[in-house]
Amino acid sequence: MSVALVIGATGQQGGATARHLLSRGWQVRALVRDPESPAARRLAGAELAVGDLGDAASLERAMRGVDAVFSMQALAYEPETLKAEVRQGMLVADIALDTGVGHLVYSSVGGAERRTGIEHFESKAAIESYIRALGLPATILRPVFFMDNLLHYADAAGERVMELPVLPDRPMQLIATDDIGRIAAHVIDHRDDYLGAELEIAGDELTFTEVAQIYEKVTGVPTRLLPCRSRKGCSSGSPRAATRLTSPNYATTSPACSPSRTGSAGRPARRH
DSSP: OOEEEEETTTSHHHHHHHHHHHHTTOEEEEEESOTTSHHHHTOTTOEEEEOOTTOHHHHHHHHTTOSEEEEOOOOOOSHHHHHHHHHHHHHHHHHHHHHTOSOEEEEOOTTGGGOOOOHHHHHHHHHHHHHHHHTOOEEEEEEOEEGGGGGGGTTOOSOEEEEESSOTTOOEEEEOHHHHHHHHHHHHHTHHHHTTOEEEEOSEEEOHHHHHHHHHHHHOSOEEEEEOSSTTTOSSSOHHHHHHHSSTBOTTSOTTTOSSBOSOTTSOOOOO
């Protein structure tokens, strides 16, 4: 039975990847810091490997004998955490090379290759470049904005107000983390078809006005979009979603939030 190490298995992307690999008959080894945590306990069917992305020895133990590695690092925004993200991504690549891993699948971000200047895009671009420089047998996935970020609004009662720094009628590509896991598992399961590929992945393209309409239709709760001019100007919206939507070059945000934008007119630059 083929074995895959899944990094970030207690999170959304990694957890979805682990589940889909298990459903395909792979043996999954999940890298976890605390095997007693509720998230780790939910990884039914996976072997738990205790380790840390900053600990080379634990990564080497976890990668020993595996056929594939799914690599992702926690989203970072601050200077120190961005540096840590790059160190961790490079260390995973180094250990994969040293242990002879046959396939590294790295989850980056849509637009990482476009030199946008967005800090949490550039950190992933640096990891991508390092993987290529090592000559690793690898596939790079670049998911766009996570639909899951909008679950912040799921439990609204009475009225749902989606306060976000967006242009209401500008479409944006989105993807569910379960679809990221499904695609990652497919890529791992079909190694020869995807070695060397760099794939930007999305599940849908919607305006946030349409998102509000879908929320109302599915839940029956009256829903409206309340655009704001910047993340700081959004008083009650999703912090994670707003932060991801207000970086420079985000084509979904208002001109006040996005002085420099990429992508063609009427379409968003694909992003995370």
